[in-house]
Amino acid sequence: MTETINSGDTAWMIVSTALVMLMTPGLAFFYGGLVRRKNVLSIMMQCFMLIGVISVQWVLFGYSLAFGPDHGGVIGGLSWAGLNGVGLEANPDYAATIPHQLFMVFQMMFAVITPALIIGAFAERMKFSAFLVFSILWTTIVYDPMAHWIWGVGGFLREYGALDFAGGTVVHINAGMAALAAALVIGKRRGYPEVSPPHNLPFAILGAALLWFGWFGFNAGSALSANGLSVSAFVATHMAAAAAAVAWAVLEWITRKRPTALGLISGVVAGLVAVTPAAGFVTPLGAMAIGALAGLVCYVAVVVVKRKLGYDDSLDAFGVHGVGGMVGALLTGLWATTVVNPAAADGLFHGNSKQLLLQFVALIGCAAYSFVLSFGLLKLVDKFIGLRVESEKENIGLDLTQHSESAYTVVG
Amino acid sequence: MKYVVAIIQPDRLDDVIAALGEEEINLMTVTDVMGRGRQKGVAEVYRSHVERNGLLHKIKIEIAVSDNHVWQTVDAITHGARTGSIGDGKIFVLDLEECVRIRTGETGVSALA
Numbered sequence: 001m002t003e004t005i006n007s008g009d010t011a012w013m014i015v016s017t018a019l020v021m022l023m024t025p026g027l028a029f030f031y032g033g034l035v036r037r038k039n040v041l042s043i044m045m046q047c048f049m050l051i052g053v054i055s056v057q058w059v060l061f062g063y064s065l066a067f068g069p070d071h072g073g074v075i076g077g078l079s080w081a082g083l084n085g086v087g088l089e090a091n092p093d094y095a096a097t098i099p100h101q102l103f104m105v106f107q108m109m110f111a112v113i114t115p116a117l118i119i120g121a122f123a124e125r126m127k128f129s130a131f132l133v134f135s136i137l138w139t140t141i142v143y144d145p146m147a148h149w150i151w152g153v154g155g156f157l158r159e160y161g162a163l164d165f166a167g168g169t170v171v172h173i174n175a176g177m178a179a180l181a182a183a184l185v186i187g188k189r190r191g192y193p194e195v196s197p198p199h200n201l202p203f204a205i206l207g208a209a210l211l212w213f214g215w216f217g218f219n220a221g222s223a224l225s226a227n228g229l230s231v232s233a234f235v236a237t238h239m240a241a242a243a244a245a246v247a248w249a250v251l252e253w254i255t256r257k258r259p260t261a262l263g264l265i266s267g268v269v270a271g272l273v274a275v276t277p278a279a280g281f282v283t284p285l286g287a288m289a290i291g292a293l294a295g296l297v298c299y300v301a302v303v304v305v306k307r308k309l310g311y312d313d314s315l316d317a318f319g320v321h322g323v324g325g326m327v328g329a330l331l332t333g334l335w336a337t338t339v340v341n342p343a344a345a346d347g348l349f350h351g352n353s354k355q356l357l358l359q360f361v362a363l364i365g366c367a368a369y370s371f372v373l374s375f376g377l378l379k380l381v382d383k384f385i386g387l388r389v390e391s392e393k394e395n396i397g398l399d400l401t402q403h404s405e406s407a408y409t410v411v412g
Numbered sequence: 413m414k415y416v417v418a419i420i421q422p423d424r425l426d427d428v429i430a431a432l433g434e435e436e437i438n439l440m441t442v443t444d445v446m447g448r449g450r451q452k453g454v455a456e457v458y459r460s461h462v463e464r465n466g467l468l469h470k471i472k473i474e475i476a477v478s479d480n481h482v483w484q485t486v487d488a489i490t491h492g493a494r495t496g497s498i499g500d501g502k503i504f505v506l507d508l509e510e511c512v513r514i515r516t517g518e519t520g521v522s523a524l525a
Contacts, residue, residue, distance in 0.1 A: 038469065194426055392497070395423060396454060396468065404457040 004090050006097035012226035013098050013106055019217025020109035022210055024051050024116050030207025030265075031120055033200040034315050038397025039124045040199065040407045046131055050116050053132065054139055058108045059083055065144035067094065067107065070154025075145055093153045095224040106221060111147070114171045115139050120317030121179035122186045122387070125394050128402045130385045134377060138178065142373050146170050146366060162362035163336055163344055163355065165233065166222035168277025168328045169366050176322020177367050178374035179313055185378040186387050188312035190394055195314075201261055208265035212241055215272045219279035232340055233279040237272065240291030244271020247295030263299075270298035270320050274328030278335065281344050286335035294327045326363055333359035413508040413521060414482045418473045419447060420493040420501040425471050428492030432475075435484045439525065441474045451499035470501065476511055478521045 028047035032040045054062070061081045068076030080086055083104065091100040115135040122131070147170050149155040150162075164170070189195055198204055219237040223230035248267025249259040274294030275287050282290065302319040313319060333356035336347035346352040381387060388394075393401040400406060420428060425442070432438070446467035453466020477485050486503055494500055513523040 191423060395421070400454040400456065400466070404455055406456055409456075 004092070004096055005099060006225070009095075009097040009225040009227075010099065010102060012230065013095075013102050013221060013224065016217035016221025017102070017106040017109055019214045020106065020113070020221065021051075021214075023109070023214035023218065024048075024113045026207045026210025026214055027113065027116050027119075028207070029203045030211060030269075031123060031204075031315050033203030033205070033207060034198045034262075035123050036196045036397070037199040037408060038399055040203075040399065041403055041405050042128070042398035043119060043123060045128070045403055046119050047116050049132065050135060051112050053136060054112045054115065055108055057136060057139060058104075058111050062111055062139060062144050063104050063107065065140065066111070066147035067104075067152050070148070070152060073154055073156035074149065076148050076152050097225060103224070106224075107147075107151075110167055110171060110218075111139060111143060114143050114175050117171070117175035117317055117321050118178045118182055120315030120321075121182040121313045123314040124189055124398065125388050126186060127386060127389050128398075130381050130387045133385060134381045134387075137377055137381070138374060141377070142178065142370055143170070143174060146174055146369065150362075150366075157362060157365075160358065160362060161345065161355075162329075162358045163281055163332050164277040164329065164362075165280040165332075166219045166276045168273070168325045168332070169362060172273050172276060172321040172325030173329065173363060173367050174370045176318045176320075176325055177370035179317035180311070180322060181371050181374040182378055183311045183313040183318065185375060185382065189314065190391065192312045193307070193310075198262065205261060205265055208268055212268060212272065215241070215276075219276060223280055229280055229341060235284050236279045236282055236287035237275055239284045239287040240271040240275030240278075240294070241268045242271070243288040243291035244268060244274070244295035247271075247292040248299050251296060251299050266298070266302065266316070266320060267295040270294045270324045273321055273324035274331065276325070277328045278332040281332060281336040281341050281347075283335075283337065283340055286337070286349075290328060290331045290335060293331060294324050297327050298324050322367075326367070329359050329363045330356065333357075413511055413524065414477055414479060415506040415508040416473075416475045416477060416482065416485050416489070416503060417506065418475075418489045418493070418501065418503040419445065419470050420473065420489070421495070421499060422469055422471045424493040424495070424500075425473075428473065428489055431488040431492035432485065435481075435488045437475060437477070437481070437485055437488065439475065443472045443474075445470050445472045449499070449502065468499070476508055476524055478524055 024047050028044040032043045035043055061078055064078050064080035065076050068080040071077045086100050086104050088099040088101055090096050095103045115138055149157040150170055215237055216234055220230040220234035223233050245264050245267045249264050252263040253259045271291035271294050274290050278290055298320050301323040302316045306319055334348045337350045338346050345355050347355045447470045448467050453468050456463040475485055489503055511523045512519050
């Protein structure tokens with residue numbers, strides 16, 4: 001082991017990796033609680049299956065495509081396939097004080113949860129086989145390249161100057177746009193917009209708790225070290241979640257007479273999504289402003305706009321992750337400050353008007369890439385396998401028809 | 413007086429309640445049930461345990477009505493619940509001997525509504 005390995009940084013990053021891993025099961029509970037009883041296992045199955053499948057993909061070639069030696073600024077190639085050359089010494093290009101494999105496995109958890117977010121858009125009606133094929137292909141041709149552009153050495157957006165601390169674009173805007181594409185391609189659930197309410201809100205709340213907890217690893221872990229910067233990201237993450245929760249609750253209280261549990265946890269997630277690009281660049285007060293604004297904007301996106309436009313993004317993957325991610329990316333261009341992170345840049349509110357434009361351009365480019373490729377990939381998978389289950393199977397429920405299981409065996 | 417018991421597909425409930433509402437029939441009891449008729453259940457697998465006599469989730473609606481409202485009720489339920497596929501369900505009409513309003517102690521037809 002070389003002397004550059006720092007045991008404090010390594011310990012924190014090992015924990016961060018575990019925290020981010022927990023977010024995918026957390027998402028399983030969050031989404032699972034929101035669907036009907038007859039489909040809860042299908043949601044959890046999709047999430048857990050992705051943990052298995054994408055981890056394998058990552059080690060076999062995903063990590064290499066995303067972070068491997070650059071080809072043309074767009075992809076990492078296959079020289080690190082099978083983790084060839086990814087050892088226990090540090091790779092200073094990415095993280096100078098932790099083993100390279102730790103950086104790899106930390107990033108793996110991001111690659112796992114991103115396709116899982118899209119589940120929210122096609123919940124309760126997608127064939128398991130089509131879901132698997134789509135998710136693996138999507139991760140390979142949409143996630144891995146985008147991760148390379150923004151985070152990979154030689155990636156053409158890495159030096160562009162847009163600020164994205166923990167993956168607001170690569171994870172949230174990316175998954176959010178794919179979710180929108182999926183909602184449009186796969187079509188609405190039977191009977192939409194008259195659909196059943198969440199079957200188990202306590203599960204959804206549990207899921208939100210696990211996501212909040214895990215997000216500390218997602219954001220503070222993206223500092224790749226245990227120091228002032230990770231603390232700053234930790235505080236920003238928490239304050240954004242708290243402010244967003246309050247904002248959504250207040251807005252709901254005013255416009256609909258009562259604050260709801262579902263509204264509260266939706267606000268929390270919106271705030272966490274929005275602070276993801278900003279976490280290591282803003283002050284605690286800046287984070288609170290970002291969280292509160294994200295709570296308000298996502299509330300409108302989910303409660304007003306979706307209803308008006310009529311698309312069935314069942315669990316608001318686009319409304320919260322897509323919209324929240326975009327709000328966060330733009331607000332980072334306002335509140336970023338080199339006082340918090342000298343290696344970054346200032347935003348509009350700290351005297352630099354150029355940053356906002358950089359945020360906007362990167363956002364638009366990545367959102368367009370994600371939407372177009374996701375749409376095309378879904379159409380392709382639909383043509384060869386068929387995306388949607390037959391109407392009768394959708395009626396009986398995916399748990400029984402796709403997995404031969406019933407979540408709550410109450411009788412007998 | 414009659415007691416109407418209907419077993420329907422769960423996703424038809426909203427339509428049935430709406431159809432009953434149009435006939436001014438708004439009092440009912442609704443329960444989650446498991447059952448099977450000609451529509452066969454789906455096999456369930458739990459590691460080494462395989463269940464083949466699958467029961468499917470259905471909804472039971474119970475309504476107490478006066479004799480001259482029976483067929484309106486049955487027709488409204490049928491209208492709301494029918495899809496034409498096997499599994500639509502069944503309606504049973506039973507004789508109802510007595511009905512009591514707990515709050516006031518009233519009995520008979522006036523206690524129904």
